[in-house]
Amino acid sequence: MRAATSPTTRALVTRRIGWTAAAVAALLLSVLLSLTVGARSIAPAEVFDVLLHGGHSDAAEIVRTMRVPRTLIGLMVGVALALAGTALQGITRNPIADPGILGISQGASVGVVLAIAFAGIHSLSGYVWFAFAGAALASVAVYAIAASGRGGATPVKLALGGAAINALLTSVTMAVLTTKAAALDEFRFWQVGSVAGRDAEVVGQIWPFLLAGTVLVLSVARGLDALALGEDVAKGLGQNVATVRITAGIGATILTGAGVAAAGPIAFVGLAVPHIARAIVGSDHRWVLPMAALTGPVMLLVSDVAGRIVFPPSEVPAGVMTALIGVPFLVALVRRKAVPA
Amino acid sequence: MTASSAATAVGMRPAGYALVRLGQGRFLLHRRAAVAAGVLTLALATVCVAYLCVGESNVPPADVLKVLFGQPSANELVVGTLRLPRMTVGLLIGAAFGIAGALIQTVARNPLASPDIIGISQGASALTVGAMTFGITSYAVLPYLSIAGGILAAALVYAFAWRGGLHATRFVLIGIGFAIALRSVTHLFLTKGDYLVAQQAQIWMTGSLNGRGWDEAAPLAWALLLLLPAVLWAARAQRTVSMDDDTATALGVRLGRVRLGLVLTGVVLASVATATAGPVDFVALLAPQIARRMTRTAQIPLLCSALMGALIVVVADLLARRLLSPTELPVGVLTAAVGAPYLIWLIIKGRTGGKA
Numbered sequence: 001m002r003a004a005t006s007p008t009t010r011a012l013v014t015r016r017i018g019w020t021a022a023a024v025a026a027l028l029l030s031v032l033l034s035l036t037v038g039a040r041s042i043a044p045a046e047v048f049d050v051l052l053h054g055g056h057s058d059a060a061e062i063v064r065t066m067r068v069p070r071t072l073i074g075l076m077v078g079v080a081l082a083l084a085g086t087a088l089q090g091i092t093r094n095p096i097a098d099p100g101i102l103g104i105s106q107g108a109s110v111g112v113v114l115a116i117a118f119a120g121i122h123s124l125s126g127y128v129w130f131a132f133a134g135a136a137l138a139s140v141a142v143y144a145i146a147a148s149g150r151g152g153a154t155p156v157k158l159a160l161g162g163a164a165i166n167a168l169l170t171s172v173t174m175a176v177l178t179t180k181a182a183a184l185d186e187f188r189f190w191q192v193g194s195v196a197g198r199d200a201e202v203v204g205q206i207w208p209f210l211l212a213g214t215v216l217v218l219s220v221a222r223g224l225d226a227l228a229l230g231e232d233v234a235k236g237l238g239q240n241v242a243t244v245r246i247t248a249g250i251g252a253t254i255l256t257g258a259g260v261a262a263a264g265p266i267a268f269v270g271l272a273v274p275h276i277a278r279a280i281v282g283s284d285h286r287w288v289l290p291m292a293a294l295t296g297p298v299m300l301l302v303s304d305v306a307g308r309i310v311f312p313p314s315e316v317p318a319g320v321m322t323a324l325i326g327v328p329f330l331v332a333l334v335r336r337k338a339v340p341a
Numbered sequence: 342m343t344a345s346s347a348a349t350a351v352g353m354r355p356a357g358y359a360l361v362r363l364g365q366g367r368f369l370l371h372r373r374a375a376v377a378a379g380v381l382t383l384a385l386a387t388v389c390v391a392y393l394c395v396g397e398s399n400v401p402p403a404d405v406l407k408v409l410f411g412q413p414s415a416n417e418l419v420v421g422t423l424r425l426p427r428m429t430v431g432l433l434i435g436a437a438f439g440i441a442g443a444l445i446q447t448v449a450r451n452p453l454a455s456p457d458i459i460g461i462s463q464g465a466s467a468l469t470v471g472a473m474t475f476g477i478t479s480y481a482v483l484p485y486l487s488i489a490g491g492i493l494a495a496a497l498v499y500a501f502a503w504r505g506g507l508h509a510t511r512f513v514l515i516g517i518g519f520a521i522a523l524r525s526v527t528h529l530f531l532t533k534g535d536y537l538v539a540q541q542a543q544i545w546m547t548g549s550l551n552g553r554g555w556d557e558a559a560p561l562a563w564a565l566l567l568l569l570p571a572v573l574w575a576a577r578a579q580r581t582v583s584m585d586d587d588t589a590t591a592l593g594v595r596l597g598r599v600r601l602g603l604v605l606t607g608v609v610l611a612s613v614a615t616a617t618a619g620p621v622d623f624v625a626l627l628a629p630q631i632a633r634r635m636t637r638t639a640q641i642p643l644l645c646s647a648l649m650g651a652l653i654v655v656v657a658d659l660l661a662r663r664l665l666s667p668t669e670l671p672v673g674v675l676t677a678a679v680g681a682p683y684l685i686w687l688i689i690k691g692r693t694g695g696k697a
Contacts, residue, residue, distance in 0.1 A: 167623070
């Protein structure tokens with residue numbers, strides 16, 4: 001493996017570095033867009049001025065209290081969902097694995113509903129734990145359903161297991177919201193999936209979880225590569241398949257739980273981004289994971305910015321925009337027969 | 342002529358069928374299906390009486406029967422005005438969902454292709470909730486929007502899943518994708534309206550019979566009556582679709598058209614029911630599957646599916662009214678609580694079908 005001096009390998013490395021630089025540039029551009037575009041456009045120069053020197057003009061207040069937290073949350077949630085999707089697609093060896101399709105986001109949602117309605121918890125640092133518990137239960141349940149019976153965890157069985165869990169959890173949510181009407185008013189703004197209007201404190205509260213999940217997922221990058229070759233080959237290569245799956249699974253659950261607790265269930269980022277990342281840098285997870293972490297926030301921030309300008313003056317939440325962008329992606333994926341029946 | 346042809350008919354009678362003579366006409370009757378239909382009708386009648394008896398105030402069965410047969414009774418208001426119309430709506434939507442599920446499952450040859458999994462219910466929800474948030478709350482308009490939404494969603498899924506043929510797996514996966522996207526559009530509309538509209542829409546979305554009366558039952562009954570010829574046609578056409586493609590083509594059946602007709606009938610039925618009570622999840626999935634296991638016929642039996650659907654909805658609504666009384670749950674919560682585990686069981690047993 002270390003004989004990395006052959007011309008083709010060098011060309012691959014150059015290509016990967018080039019694309020990574022491009023992704024960084026795209027990320028910076030989307031951050032800038034997210035800071036400047038909105039109901040009130042603020043010139044980039046003014047944004048920089050505010051960020052560097054502060055100030056008390058209207059524009060400065062908007063940038064500081066609204067745009068900066070929103071952009072930071074978009075960044076973090078984008079990273080979290082993209083890494084979670086990549087890890088899930090890796091451990092299930094399944095091209096359509098996504099926290100939304102597999103029902104893991106819905107599990108986190110139910111956790112949050114129960115926290116709001118019964119435990120009287122209204123702060124993110126409080127209900128993030130409920131989100132974790134819900135996400136973990138849902139992911140275990142879906143995988144158990146799909147893996148049992150003939151044929152193992154095929155894409156269709158995973159998606160159907162996800163649909164079943166989604167339906168079941170939705171009915172639990174509805175039952176709670178019917179009996180506790182007050183919770184609906186808080187919950188309806190959360191369940192649509194948006195990075196707007198969240199408290200700036202949220203940023204400070206989710207980064208430890210984000211860091212923990214990222215470290216877990218990155219630590220098994222080599223294991224995910226081996227797993228991509230098949231379970232038996234991975235064992236032959238000396239990988240402990242169970243450890244890799246469990247570590248990556250816990251990482252993905254933490255990332256999904258944190259992302260959903262912060263922004264609500266945002267679908268399809270975890271589905272689309274890993275495919276884009278693999279198309280760009282190949283199948284090596286040590287490159288795919290960082291690339292996904294760079295492109296995930298780009299997709300989410302661009303969706304968010306697009307949502308601000310399609311129907312002014314009102315906004316379309318990022319969760320709706322990602323779903324509208326993600327469905328054509330899923331359709332293309334399924335039609336291309338990337339998904340074995 | 343009559344004697345000899347009757348003898349041949351008896352001689353060629355397939356196993357499990359009985360020959361029934363009605364005046365000049367004769368037709369074959371599947372014995373087991375007839376028994377199942379009879380049992381289901383009896384069960385449904387019992388449950389209906391129980392539904393009318395039980396509630397905030399319990400009414401003795403004798404009084405219920407009095408009200409039903411139009412004799413004066415002290416419980417006229419509770420039974421005749423509150424419970425009876427609601428039960429009628431439940432019966433009708435249950436039957437409609439049951440038949441819709443049976444037709445769509447027949448064409449897709451897959452139990453999972455029911456309207457609530459492949460995005461039809463979600464399409465109906467999205468358009469209806471959207472209209473509600475923009476201030477259209479009249480029941481004169483909403484049902485049509487709901488029907489339009491359901492048909493539109495079905496058309497989209499069908500179009501995107503079509504690739505030189507309809508592959509069941511592709512159809513279901515794309516349907517699930519559309520279902521998720523349409524649900525998020527519905528959530529968007531929920532945040533736009535004011536709180537009361539959101540609450541009303543949320544309950545509608547779960548599927549609820551709360552406060553349904555004759556005003557909703559009458560248009561529903563008319564719509565189903567209009568669809569009756571289509572259903573009768575479908576009951577015959579169903580048989581040709583279950584043949585394999587080569588046999589059907591050899592017999593001169595235009596399979597494509599028949600399939601489209603069956604799906605369209607199913608989608609319209611599901612959308613009409615959704616328009617009245619919201620997407621009552623899983624009835625369309627469950628009813629045909631249980632009915633088929635009861636009759637053990639090759640095709641999914643339409644009459645038994647309809648009876649089974651009605652039975653499920655009425656039982657679920659009875660539980661929804663009483664379980665957390667005085668709070669009334671939406672009936673969809675209960676059907677989903679029963680239906681989702683059944684779907685999980687189907688997946689585990691591998692009965693998800695691979696090809697269509």
